[in-house]
Amino acid sequence: MKHVPDHENEHFDVRAHHDSGQNRITPLLRFPDEVALHIVEGLTGLVRHAHRAEEARPTPPGQLKRAQVFEEGDVYMVEPPFPGYFADRYLMDFYDVRERDICSRMHLHTGLRFVRMMTGPGTTIRVSSLSPLIVRPSPGWTADPLAEFTDELPDMPPEDARERYNAVVPPNSWVDMQIPRGVSHQFNAVGPNAVIDSVHPEESIETLREGMAGYKMMAQTIFLAEERSAAETCLGTKP
Template identity: 70%
Template sequence: MTRMKRSPDHEDEHIDLATHTDPDRNRLTPLLRLPPEPALAVVTALAAVVREAHVREREFPTPPGTLKRAQEFEEGDVYMAEAPFEGFFADRYLMDFYDVRERGVCSRMHLHTGLRFVRMMTGPATTIRVSSLVPITVLDAHWPGTPLLTVVDALPDAPVPRERHTVVVPENSWVDMQIPRGVSHQFNAVGPHAVIDSVHPEESIETLREGMSGYRMMAQTIFLAEQRSTADPCTEP
């Protein structure tokens, strides 16, 4: 595979939305719904791991040239729970989502230089809007109740007209998503209780392929917009 980044360590690189074509589709599998109390307990405990890591980072900053495990991304704070090592190329991140209503901005549509597997978990009064430039394939699963809500609208603030395909993850839910390399996606949590458990199965490989100097979520990302839009387009329905 060829490299995707123009500048390997650039943490805010973006590409032309007008010419981008997704090479594949994201695949989303609804797993289960929980009662509000256990859903809140799981999400709160995982978010606490991330928050404690960021407290430690502020108190004892990672020395330059050393792997920084507490990082920030547009959707939330992240913590590298397990790092790659020689002979094992994958790693695992936890993300504590920001509530887009509190921040007043949406995260941008983007793609990654390597494939991702993410498990999204929500608690009470919280949903996650999962979007892409192409339809998201929702796979069959043992899912109680009505199918997940899907919405098609215009990508906000785009310099050229592009459709946005969204699946809404309901409250108190676990949903898995497979994200192929180079496929657009966008996550926005509406509410205070949302986390992601994310596995990057080729992080060492993609870092070498792109010529990056380290493992950083932002550097492994290419955005499809220069700036973020206001929160309104990613809070409804």
């Protein structure tokens, strides 16, 4: 639970956090360059169109703003929840960490998540957690296994060092991820062609339980660092 439900930048002390479970990753398919690019550009184009429409015609106060901004990229809530269906779905157009020279932070949520990551040519997504990642086998994945490695969580004093577990989604890929509630995770895209299709089955329930003043897609995000780190701390894609 967040200390202040409406705080969009709330962070907890990572030294006191221990994951209660593990994230599971399922690689599904690799595509030819042109197919992957067509898929990613179509989905990110939808997000960009929504943000242009929001700039031209801002959402009136008190109504759900579906074009929002996350730490990892611009987002659009494709399917908002409604009474009797307490889930939402959004698309996120990833930032290239090299363009801003910053990485997104490790974070967690009070509700579970399902995330579908898709990459195009020349683009990878580095997925990280404070607990070991479980990479499941898939009959449709005929490429090499995902690159996995460990490093240290950046910006920690030596006496409080925390191990970080990483897996890399390669270019032109479709990879799914299941994120249990309260389990740390971090996404950083290296390259211009990356998108997430994410479903939050518990978002509305958690929002109501926390007594928020308004519905925000970042409502349940709890960061495990106060500041973002330099891009060099999340660019690596191999041990």
